[in-house]
Amino acid sequence: MDLNTVLEVRDARLGVPPSVSWGSAPWRTGDAWLGGGTYLFSEPQPHLRRLVDLSRMGWEPLTRQPDGSLEIAATCTIAQLSRFARTLRAPAAPLFEQCCRAFLASFKIWNMATVGGNLCNGLPAGPMISLTAALDGTALLQAQDGTLRRTKVADFITGAGRKDLAEGELLRSVTLPARTLAARTAFRQASLYGLGRSGALVTGALDPLDGSLAVTVTAATVRPFRLWFPTAPDARELRDTIEWTVGDGDWFDDIHGLSAWRRHMTLRLSEEIRQELGREAGR
Structure with a gap:
């Protein structure tokens, strides 16, 4: 779609303040960061006047850190993440591809959509939210003056389409800790129709060290809920914890699924995951 209110597309590397090493154009009202652009160009954006393009920043899409953690750049595409996951030697590797395949995406979107864009849209069905929240990811955020702060992905998304981003602030990357990459994972998804948008998406991660x-x-709720149990719970404990933690107003309701159905499927899929991973934990 043409964005006929946009007057300028600016390279984010231009206009860099001396104190900021990563690049930024001075922010003003009507600006938006441009990653892959698959959302920005999908519908009218009458409030926008300028796009600040991140595509030439040269950030390494995926980097294994010395401590074994994995840093995913905000500009990493879904296609790049999928290809990397096929070579990742970690027990949690299957979850990457499962979440990538949960994308409702054409070939073009698959190759252009970015991990950062999916997170910053904050949509309940965003599968990169599901992946990074499940693996206890931490988002690195950078303000216009270069100030850095970190927040858990589960806290970064605050509601349907809402996120913890200040004006002009940028999601730089998400880091997944080595411990969760070593976790045994399980994945369940439900949709109203084949290859449809996720109505409920539940993941499990069993810690190999302490059995937690x-x-x-995700998808069934307006924001991600990561529920941690010191040991694998029984069926009643799991159900009660979900019911106590997710309030009535936290269940999402739209054309892709009523809130009552999403709640029902979440409870069902969570129990399947408990049984699958609980057997490995000896429960």
């Missing part, structure tokens, strides 16, 4: 279990609820 994290169950992460």
